[in-house]
Amino acid sequence: GAVVSQHPSRVICKSGTSVKIECRSLDFQATTMFWYRQFPKQSLMLMATSNEGSKATYEQGVEKDKFLINHASLTLSTLTVTSAHPEDSSFYICSARDRVKETQYFGPGTRLLVL
């Protein structure tokens, strides 16, 4: 299957700082990528849909000014958590859409801990 990478895999930061997470599709072009958040023992919660060259679409309840998404190329989307707080600590996972199969391939996830 297709490969999607995420970097970093784990990050610890102080409250008030900003953290950038990168998501790359390694072997196919992804015009659409998705950002999810997952709390322990819960399913994936879609945060936003990222379209190459245009503004991201955020799900209800997700603050667009706090979670900045940039999809500048067909293989890279970034999520920046601005002014992070301890309640932002979570597992963030990106996925890239395969337009042919109408499915998504997921990255390995980034574990964020805000102290």
Add this chain to the structure above:
Amino acid sequence: QKEVEQDPGPLSVPEGAIVSLNCTYSNSAFQYFMWYRQYSRKGPELLMYTYSSGNKEDGRFTAQVDKSSKYISLFIRDSQPSDSATYLCAMTPGAGSYQLTFGKGTKLSVIP
């Protein structure tokens, strides 16, 4: 009623058993159906992908879709301890509406 219902388990089976995982859904527009496997602290891995109704087999895994009953299944034959993970069903209408709707996931443990 939630769009996709999936029994969260946990489900424990002995090694070698046949495992049956299921999801039901309410949206008749769903056309594409997927099963993902997620190990602890990892991103989901696509296991099986099916378009519309029917069966699909890949090694020890068989996916079934019954659109008339709005019911999908994943069967794992000769289960192994390495199959221990959370299994998520997902589906989408496709045709321009490509966001996935997930089940909550079923936690499976295969006991040696």
